[in-house]
Amino acid sequence: FTSKVTKCEPTNEPLVEYGKTFQFEGYQVTLENTILFPAGGGQPHDVGRLNDTEVVQVLRKGDEALHFTREPIEVGTVVEQEINWDRRFDHMQQHSGQHLLSAILEKEHNLPTTSWWLGLDESYVELDSTKVSEEVIKATEKRCNQLIQEAIPVTAHTRGLPKDCMETIRIICMGNIDENMCCGTHVTNLSQLQSIKLTGTEPGKKGKTNLKFLVGNRVLRTFQLMLDREKALTGLLKNEPTRHEDLVQKLQKNLKITNKNLQTVLQELAQFEIEKIKSATPKPKFVIMFKKEATPEFNRAVIKGLEGEGLFLFFASEEPDKPKEGQIIIQGPEEHCNALGTKITELLKGKGAFKNGKFQGKAGDLSGMNKCKKLIEDYFNSL
Numbered sequence: 001f002t003s004k005v006t007k008c009e010p011t012n013e014p015l016v017e018y019g020k021t022f023q024f025e026g027y028q029v030t031l032e033n034t035i036l037f038p039a040g041g042g043q044p045h046d047v048g049r050l051n052d053t054e055v056v057q058v059l060r061k062g063d064e065a066l067h068f069t070r071e072p073i074e075v076g077t078v079v080e081q082e083i084n085w086d087r088r089f090d091h092m093q094q095h096s097g098q099h100l101l102s103a104i105l106e107k108e109h110n111l112p113t114t115s116w117w118l119g120l121d122e123s124y125v126e127l128d129s130t131k132v133s134e135e136v137i138k139a140t141e142k143r144c145n146q147l148i149q150e151a152i153p154v155t156a157h158t159r160g161l162p163k164d165c166m167e168t169i170r171i172i173c174m175g176n177i178d179e180n181m182c183c184g185t186h187v188t189n190l191s192q193l194q195s196i197k198l199t200g201t202e203p204g205k206k207g208k209t210n211l212k213f214l215v216g217n218r219v220l221r222t223f224q225l226m227l228d229r230e231k232a233l234t235g236l237l238k239n240e241p242t243r244h245e246d247l248v249q250k251l252q253k254n255l256k257i258t259n260k261n262l263q264t265v266l267q268e269l270a271q272f273e274i275e276k277i278k279s280a281t282p283k284p285k286f287v288i289m290f291k292k293e294a295t296p297e298f299n300r301a302v303i304k305g306l307e308g309e310g311l312f313l314f315f316a317s318e319e320p321d322k323p324k325e326g327q328i329i330i331q332g333p334e335e336h337c338n339a340l341g342t343k344i345t346e347l348l349k350g351k352g353a354f355k356n357g358k359f360q361g362k363a364g365d366l367s368g369m370n371k372c373k374k375l376i377e378d379y380f381n382s383l
C-alpha cells in the first residue's frame with residue numbers, strides 16, 4: 001500500500017505501549033491514507049514502516065492518524081506502508097475474542113461488560129458484578145470455543161447517522177451472536193481465533209470483576225511458557241510434574257523443621273558463648289563477634305546475656321542473600337563508644353545512630369571488618 005505524506009511535524013508526545021508510557025522525541029507524520037491502525041476502542045496501535053522509516057506509534061487526532069517516527073519524512077514523498085502483521089493479527093484475535101466473550105457473558109449469563117483491557121501478556125473484560133462463579137467461567141469458555149469451531153463469519157458494515165452528524169457508525173457482526181459498534185480491527189471468521197482460554201478472575205474497580213482471557217496464538221505462547229517452567233521445576237525437583245505439588249509441600253515442611261532446630265541450636269550456642277566470656281580469666285575488656293551462621297537474634301541474645309558486665313561489645317551479622325551487607329550492634333561503656341563508634345560505622349558504611357549508648361543499624365560494606373578488629377584491639381592495648 002502506498003500513500004503520500006501530507007504533513008510532518010516535530011513532536012515530544014510520549015509513547016504508550018500496553019499501558020506503559022515512554023518519553024519520545026521525534027516526528028508525527030500524516031498521510032493521505034493509511035493501513036496502520038491508530039490506538040482506539042481498547043485496541044493498541046499498529047507498528048510498521050513507511051519506506052525504511054520505522055513507525056513506533058499511531059494515534060488518532062480528530063480525523064487524522066499521526067504516525068510517530070524518529071526521523072522526518074519530506075512532505076510530498078510517496079511511501080510504501082508496511083505493517084507488523086504478527087502484532088496486528090494478535091490484536092485482531094484478542095479484540096474479536098473479546099467481542100465474542102462479552103456477547104456470551106451478557107446474553108447467556110446476564111453479565112454485561114463495562115470495559116476491557118488488551119495487555120502485553122493478558123487481557124481482561126471488566127464485568128458488572130462482584131463475583132463470577134467457576135461454573136459460569138467453565139460454561140462460557142466451552143460455549144465460546146464451540147462457536148469458534150463453527151467458524152461463524154464476522155462482518156463489518158457502516159450505517160449513516162442523522163444529517164447533523166458528520167460521521168458514520170461501523171458495526172461488527174458475528175453471525176447472529178453479536179452486533180456491536182466498533183472501530184477496531186477484527187478477524188473475518190471466528191475460526192481464526194483458534195481457541196479462547198479464560199485464565200481466572202481478579203477483583204476490579206468497586207463492584208466489578210476482571211475476567212482474564214487469552215485468545216489464539218497467545219494460548220499457545222502461554223502454554224509453551226508454562227511447559228518451560230514445568231521442565232525447569234522437573235529438573236530442580238528431580239521428579240515428574242504430577243509429583244511437584246507434593247514435593248514442594250514436603251520441602252516447605254522440612255524447611256520449617258530445620259529452621260526450628262536451627263533456632264534451638266543458636267539459642268544453646270548463645271548461652272554457651274555468654275558463659276565462656278563471663279568465665280574467662282583474665283576478664284576481657286571487649287568482645288568482637290562476627291559469625292557467619294549468626295542471626296541478628298543470636299547477636300541480641302548474647303548481648304543481652306552480657307549486659308551489666310561493663311564490656312565493650314561489637315557484634316555483626318551478614319545478610320543471607322546480600323553478602324557484604326549486614327547488621328551491626330555496638331554497645332558498652334560510654335567513653336569507649338565515643339572513642340570507637342563513629343570510626344567503626346564509617347569503616348562499615350553503617351547507617352543508624354547511637355541511642356542511649358547503643359548503636360544498632362545496617363552495615364553497607366562488611367569488608368572493613370578486619371580493620372575494625374584492628375582498630376578496637378589497638379585502642380584497648382593503648383589504654
Ligand SMILES: [Zn+2]
Pocket residue numbers: 041095099181182183184
Ligand atoms: Zn470492539
